[in-house]
Amino acid sequence: MGTYPAYGYLRDPMDKHHLIIDEEEAKIVRRIFREYLEGASFRDIASGLERDKIKIGGKRYKWHLSTVQGILQNEKYMGDALLQKTITTDFIEKTRIKNDGSVPQYYVKDSQEPIIPRDIFTQVQEEMVRRANLFSGEGIKRNEFT
Numbered sequence: 001m002g003t004y005p006a007y008g009y010l011r012d013p014m015d016k017h018h019l020i021i022d023e024e025e026a027k028i029v030r031r032i033f034r035e036y037l038e039g040a041s042f043r044d045i046a047s048g049l050e051r052d053k054i055k056i057g058g059k060r061y062k063w064h065l066s067t068v069q070g071i072l073q074n075e076k077y078m079g080d081a082l083l084q085k086t087i088t089t090d091f092i093e094k095t096r097i098k099n100d101g102s103v104p105q106y107y108v109k110d111s112q113e114p115i116i117p118r119d120i121f122t123q124v125q126e127e128m129v130r131r132a133n134l135f136s137g138e139g140i141k142r143n144e145f146t
Helices: 023-037 042-051 065-073 118-136
Strands: 009-012 015-021 081-083 086-090 095-098 106-108
Touching: 023 042, 023 065, 023 118, 042 065, 065 118
Parallel strands: none
Antiparallel strands: 009 015, 081 106, 086 095
């Protein structure tokens, strides 16, 4: 587990390796998933959160599109955890990089209480693929004129 838990979670004060749900932030996570399945884009969702003065990380009101996307793709919200997404390359400087496969990753199912039901999380992942294919033109039959 990283230094900071995922948005919507807090470290359990009795066990620092265990996550518990922060209900105020969890409401926002549920909103993000719901709005995405209702057809909103990352930009629509981020703009709505900023308009409603919702803070990210308890500090700032600026929601980046990548933050919204990251929440929608994070398996922690369905209760699972992918360990070693990043690795420490310098323990003195505490430099971390994305794990490029140089060390094994471990997938832990049901590692904490879910904020999002597994089927909703799966629907969002499928919708992301569907939208990406629409945007890229995959699966669209094109009429070619000769």
